[in-house]
Amino acid sequence: MTDAALSAASASAALQAALPFTAEVERETAPIYARMSRVLPAVEWSVHAPYIAAIQRLKRERNAVILAHNYQTPEIYHGVADFVGDSLGLAQQAAKTPADIIVQCGVHFMAETSKVLSPEKTVLIPDRLAGCSLAASITGADVRLLRERFPGLPVVTYVNTSAEVKAESDICCTSANAVEVVESLGVPKVIFLPDEYLGKWVATQTLVELVLWKGHCEVHERFTGLEIEALRAADPGVFVLAHPECPPDVLAAADYVGSTAGMIREVGAAGVRRVVMITECSMSDNVATAHPDVEFVRPCNLCPHMKRITLPKILRSLENLEHRVEIAPEIGVRARRAVERMLEVARGAKR
Ligand code: 13P
Ligand code: SF4
Secondary structure, eight states, X not given: OOHHHHHHHHHHHHXXXXXXXXXXXXXXXXXXXXXXXXXXXXXXXXXHHHHHHHHHHHHHHHTEEEEEETTSOHHHHTTTOSEEEOHHHHHHHHHHOOOSEEEEESOHHHHXXXXXXXXXXXXXXXXXXXXXXXXXXXXXXXXHHHHHHSTTOOEEEESSSOHHHHHXXXXXXXXXXXHHHHHHTOOSEEEEESBHHHHHHHHTTOSSEEEEOOBOOTTGGGOOHHHHHHHHHHOTTOEEEEOTTSOHHHHHTOSEEOOHHHHHHHHHHHTOSEEEEESBTHHHHHHHTTOTTSEEEOOOBOOTTGGGOOHHHHHHHHHHTOSBOOOOHHHHHXXXXXXXXXXXXXXXXXX
């Protein structure tokens, strides 16, 4: 075996060797398990708990914070995260955390956003390959070509993009604030990138005209209006919440459309007994723990990129300070301007 093959084999052996579930670990992690016992069988807990205990300890030693997206699995979401949220919430936390190290449990563009906002901090992603089909759909060169094709139009860019694409943009947005961001510019027409379906949904909420790109989320584009019809036929009382990355016929059939954080808030506010979340699988598991009286119907489309993040990889990330997210300063400065401009709109919306 070559040196590289040997080191890959030993890394994968380390990932597979389970840590022991001792009485001390069981005692230490019992309050955490109490929060998620409804969605995680005890037999699985005995595998996760030792990692959770080790990660909690290392986090304190390293003055690290774990930011986890709402699509992370329950053992990460409830077990080790210091903050959970949608893309906007995680960006806001990254901007203000006093920690020295940020471990981003989400996909690569989220870790890049944290680095853009905190260039002086060490930002780690437990698996470098955690990508996103939207971020992969467009490059900085594409944005420059669009500017040539539509001179004078401002560019609004969804945060699900690389730092390079953000750097070419006037302002960023998330699914939580896309309409406010588009309207904040005070112009009749903008270029909106790269999610076509989010853009189409924004266009139904504003008089601003949008030039769209054909990027799609590989998870949400698989939902169909026919699926929603079938769910309603099976139970006319079911409350349908959908993420705006879904196709237009899905969104037209939904009772609520919003970001992952918006969907979570709405489950609490709507006072309904049966809900279906048209989004990534783990959302229902994570939200169900707080709503024991609500029944969750679970059509399940899984984000393979989000699922690359696991407890053993988070532990290795903290042990070895890997994988560091780095952004060239000339790109970081320009990307930061676009993200901060968005955060300013979000602060204005709160006032
Ligand atoms: P949110 O910002 O709504 O959490 O969405 C991020 C995402 O990647 C959804 O697929
Ligand atoms: Fe990207 Fe879709 Fe996965 Fe979200 S769910 S990270 S948009 S591929």
